[in-house]
Amino acid sequence: MSLITNVMDHSLDDGYAEAAARKKSLGEGGLPKTLRAKLGLAAGLVLAALVVTVGAAQTRAAAPVVAKERQELIDRVDSETANADKLESTVDKLRDDVSARQRAALKSSGGSAKADLVGVLSGATAVHGPGVKLVVDDAKEASTGGDGTNPRETSGFSDTGRVRDRDMQRVVNGLWASGAEAVSINGQRLTALSAIRAAGDAILVDNRPLVPPYTVLAVGDGKRLSTGFQNSADGLYLHALEQNFGIRATISVQGDLRLPAAPSVIVRTAQPSTEKTEKGTS
Numbered sequence: 001m002s003l004i005t006n007v008m009d010h011s012l013d014d015g016y017a018e019a020a021a022r023k024k025s026l027g028e029g030g031l032p033k034t035l036r037a038k039l040g041l042a043a044g045l046v047l048a049a050l051v052v053t054v055g056a057a058q059t060r061a062a063a064p065v066v067a068k069e070r071q072e073l074i075d076r077v078d079s080e081t082a083n084a085d086k087l088e089s090t091v092d093k094l095r096d097d098v099s100a101r102q103r104a105a106l107k108s109s110g111g112s113a114k115a116d117l118v119g120v121l122s123g124a125t126a127v128h129g130p131g132v133k134l135v136v137d138d139a140k141e142a143s144t145g146g147d148g149t150n151p152r153e154t155s156g157f158s159d160t161g162r163v164r165d166r167d168m169q170r171v172v173n174g175l176w177a178s179g180a181e182a183v184s185i186n187g188q189r190l191t192a193l194s195a196i197r198a199a200g201d202a203i204l205v206d207n208r209p210l211v212p213p214y215t216v217l218a219v220g221d222g223k224r225l226s227t228g229f230q231n232s233a234d235g236l237y238l239h240a241l242e243q244n245f246g247i248r249a250t251i252s253v254q255g256d257l258r259l260p261a262a263p264s265v266i267v268r269t270a271q272p273s274t275e276k277t278e279k280g281t282s
Contacts, residue, residue, distance in 0.1 A: 095263035127182045128258040130222045132229070132251055136171060136238070137213035138162050139246030161246050163212060165198035167238070171216060172196065174234025178225050180218035182259050186210050189262035213248075222253035 139161030172190060175183055183190045188205050195206060202209045218225060229235045230251065241247040 092263075098263070126259060126261045127219055128256060129181075129219045130253075130255055131180070131217060131219040131257045132175075132222055132226045133254050133257070134171065134175070134216040134218070134229075134249065134251045135213050136163055136167070136216065137248040139248065141246070162201065163203070163214060163247055165196050165203050167241065167247075168203055168214060168216075169196050170234045170237055174229050174232050174238075175216065175218040175225070177234070178220075178228035178232055180220045180225060182219040184217045184259045186215055187260065189260055191262045194262075217254075217257045217259055219257055219259060222255075226251055226253050 142161030168185065172183055172185070185196075185205055188208060188210075190205070195204075197204045197207075199209070203214070204210070230239075238247075238249055242249055
């Protein structure tokens with residue numbers, strides 16, 4: 001207890017106490033005592049205040065210029081965005097015109113049921129009829145990156161709860177195999193030349209980005225198409241994604257679906273050759 005009492009009574013080391021007393025007796029420490037030191041301190045304070053004042057004045061003077069430049073940049077962005085929207089609208093109109101001319105050419109080339117069927121199957125003409133509506137969406141708590149322990153990682157996937165391009169490929173292929181006559185994703189018609197790819201976390205269909213949820217419409221015999229898809233390997237694959245990764249999917253039979261024509265589809269049909277081939281002799 002004597003050690004604790006000693007520490008409490010002498011909390012400051014004797015050497016520190018002696019040094020403090022010596023400085024106090026010599027007049028060292030605290031505010032400056034001489035006139036020159038006081039003038040130096042005052043000059044330093046004035047200089048610091050001057051620097052702060054000049055900086056604030058320059059900032060205030062430059063503020064309108066910065067605001068003007070920012071507004072000019074915003075105006076330029078708005079203008080270029082408007083121009084891009086106009087160009088995109090023009091492209092859409094030209095695509096519609098090309099599609100209309102192609103449909104007219106298909107009808108004028110024979111006007112037969114075969115030509116109409118070719119237009120429907122190729123995606124060159126808009127279609128409507130019964131079918132199924134399949135909505136696929138990310139999990140409620142979808143992540144944007146994997147941790148290496150995800151079983152989908154070994155198959156080229158990057159996370160657990162997001163719908164990937166390979167998922168949509170299997171869904172579409174399963175619908176085709178189950179008897180779908182026409183398929184679209186988020187209003188975009190698929191053809192035999194359509195590509196479903198990924199760019200980062202986005203899914204692209206023919207280089208156009210899609211936003212979840214992904215609504216897949218398939219025209220065909222609704223009940224048979226729904227049952228066939230759900231019992232197929234691709235349908236079971238989608239069900240496994242629901243069970244294991246929380247991906248949401250709903251399928252329903254529809255009485256009348258309307259699918260647009262695919263833009264800029266060139267339809268060509270093969271014709272049987274009537275020329276007789278001559279066999280050479282050896």
